[in-house]
Amino acid sequence: MTTHTTTTHVPRALTEPVLAELRTADDVGHALTAVTDPEGGAPLRCCLRRSQPGERIALVSYAPLRRWAAETGAAPGAYDEQGPVFIHAERCGGPESQRLAFTQAHRVLRRYSRDGHILGGRLVTPPEDFEGALTEAFTDPEVALVHVRAVEYGCFLYEVRRP
Numbered sequence: 001m002t003t004h005t006t007t008t009h010v011p012r013a014l015t016e017p018v019l020a021e022l023r024t025a026d027d028v029g030h031a032l033t034a035v036t037d038p039e040g041g042a043p044l045r046c047c048l049r050r051s052q053p054g055e056r057i058a059l060v061s062y063a064p065l066r067r068w069a070a071e072t073g074a075a076p077g078a079y080d081e082q083g084p085v086f087i088h089a090e091r092c093g094g095p096e097s098q099r100l101a102f103t104q105a106h107r108v109l110r111r112y113s114r115d116g117h118i119l120g121g122r123l124v125t126p127p128e129d130f131e132g133a134l135t136e137a138f139t140d141p142e143v144a145l146v147h148v149r150a151v152e153y154g155c156f157l158y159e160v161r162r163p
Contacts, residue, residue: 009134010098011148011158014045018067019087026060027082034058034089042086043150043157047094048101056089064147064156069116072144076116083155101158103130106151111137114144123151138162 014022023032034056042051051057063082069075095101104126111119119142124133137146148157 008163009100009131009138009160010163011048011095011101011160013048013095013158014062014085014087016091016094019046019091022060022062022087023058023089027063027066028061030061032058032060032089043102043155044088044092045085045156045158046087047092047096048158049096051086057086058089059084059086061085062156064159065112065116068145068159072114074114074116074144076112079112079116079118085156100130100134100160102148102150107157108149108151108154109133109137110147110149111140111143112145112147113142119143134160 025031035058037051037053037055037057040051040053042057044051044057061082062085063080065076065080069080107124107130108121109124110121113119119140122133122137124130134146137143144162146160148160149155150157
């Protein structure tokens with residue numbers, strides 16, 4: 001198993017302004033429903049770690065390309081999908097480091113163009129070098145960003161932009 005202490009690629013957690021919006025109404029307009037996590041283990045997109053038992057969390061609908069497209073002028077069209085993500089129900093401190101997160105399981109790296117269109121994907125299977133797979137994705141000059149997704153549910157975990 002390869003462990004990186006530093007990385008060329010920085011995972012982008014959901015930012016506090018985005019989280020504040022999602023805590024009011026998620027990306028399909030649902031109000032936040034907070035729960036106390038009895039077991040822990042939910043992959044939190046706000047701080048890029050797994051929840052601990054007893055933490056207040058929420059499952060919200062999030063459209064990962066939407067805000068990036070608004071920033072960049074991209075037009076993802078049908079690729080502007082939304083799906084469920086776990087966040088802290090209240091403000092948290094964000095990620096403790098810039099280390100790549102959730103890498104010790106099967107992941108899909110979905111590549112997107114500057115227009116927000118899917119350019120392809122790649123399955124990364126441990127103990128394969130996760131950072132090496134990201135480096136490979138960005139060797140294509142058309143790739144503007146990569147979404148890291150869980151294989152078992154297809155859920156968005158976080159975004160990595162071109163270094």
